[in-house]
Amino acid sequence: MTKVISFISRKGGTGKTTNAINLSTMLNNLGHKVALIETDTNYTLSTLRKMEVFQSETAEEPAFEILGSDDDRIAAELEALKPKNTYDFIVVDSAGKTTDEGIKKLCLISDAVIVPSSLTQNDLLVTYQTITDLSPARDLNADLRIMVLPNRIHSLTKIKTIQDAMENLNAHVLNVAVPQKNLFVNFSTILAEEQYRDIAREILKQLGDGQT
Numbered sequence: 001m002t003k004v005i006s007f008i009s010r011k012g013g014t015g016k017t018t019n020a021i022n023l024s025t026m027l028n029n030l031g032h033k034v035a036l037i038e039t040d041t042n043y044t045l046s047t048l049r050k051m052e053v054f055q056s057e058t059a060e061e062p063a064f065e066i067l068g069s070d071d072d073r074i075a076a077e078l079e080a081l082k083p084k085n086t087y088d089f090i091v092v093d094s095a096g097k098t099t100d101e102g103i104k105k106l107c108l109i110s111d112a113v114i115v116p117s118s119l120t121q122n123d124l125l126v127t128y129q130t131i132t133d134l135s136p137a138r139d140l141n142a143d144l145r146i147m148v149l150p151n152r153i154h155s156l157t158k159i160k161t162i163q164d165a166m167e168n169l170n171a172h173v174l175n176v177a178v179p180q181k182n183l184f185v186n187f188s189t190i191l192a193e194e195q196y197r198d199i200a201r202e203i204l205k206q207l208g209d210g211q212t
C-alpha cells in the first residue's frame with residue numbers, strides 16, 4: 001500500500017519544503033511513483049512548478065505530481081488516496097503553522113513523520129516540543145515512525161556529535177545529515193543531489209523498505 005511520509009515541525013523555516021522536494025525527487029530517481037502534497041496555503045510548490053512548466057517550452061514529464069491541500073482536508077484526502085495505490089509514496093509538506101488537530105489527523109494516516117532540525121538551540125528546543133506533541137499520535141498509530149532529520153549541518157560535524165546533541169529526543173535520529181548548502185536555496189531546479197540518495201535510502205530503511 002502507498003506509504004505516507006509527512007514533514008512536520010512546530011517552527012517555520014526548518015527545511016520541510018526543501019527536504020520534501022529532495023526526498024520526492026530522489027524517491028522518483030530510485031524508481032518509485034511519488035506524489036508531493038503541500039498543505040501550505042501559499043502553495044509555494046505548485047506555483048513554482050507552474051512557473052517552471054510555463055517558462056520551459058520543452059517541459060518534460062514532471063518527476064512527481066504536486067498536489068495542493070490544506071490542514072482540514074489532508075487527512076481525508078490521504079485516506080481516500082492510500083488504498084488506491086496510485087503512488088508508492090506520498091510525501092506531505094505541511095505548513096509552518098499546522099494546527100494541533102491538523103497534526104494529529106495527519107499523524108494518524110502517516111507511516112512516517114520527519115522533523116527536520118538544525119543543531120541550533122532554538123531548533124533543538126522546537127524539535128523537542130514537536131516530538132512531545134506528536135507522542136499522543138504514536139499511542140493511537142503504533143506503526144508511526146517518528147524520525148528527526150538533521151538539517152543544515154556543517155560538513156565537518158560528526159554524526160556522533162549530532163546524535164549526542166539530539167539524544168534527549170524521543171524519536172529516531174536518522175544516521176545521515178543534510179549539509180548546510182548554498183545550492184539548496186535555489187530549489188527551483190528541483191533536482192536532488194547525489195548525496196540525497198543515502199538520505200532517502202536511510203529513510204526507506206527505517207520505513208521497512210530497506211531493499212530499495
Ligand SMILES: Nc1ncnc2c1ncn2[C@@H]1O[C@H](COP(=O)(O)OP(=O)(O)OP(=O)(O)O)[C@@H](O)[C@H]1O
Pocket residue numbers: 009011012013014015016017018019040094095096097151152153178179180181182184185186
Ligand atoms: N540544508 C540546507 N542548506 C541550506 N539552506 C537550507 C537548507 N535547508 C533549508 N534551507 C533554507 O532555509 C529556508 C527555509 O527552508 P524551507 O522553506 O525548506 O523551510 P520550511 O520548513 O518549509 O519553512 P515553512 O515552515 O515556512 O514552510 C529556505 O531558504 C531554504 O533554502
Ligand SMILES: [Mg+2]
Pocket residue numbers: 016017018040093094095096
Ligand atoms: Mg515550507
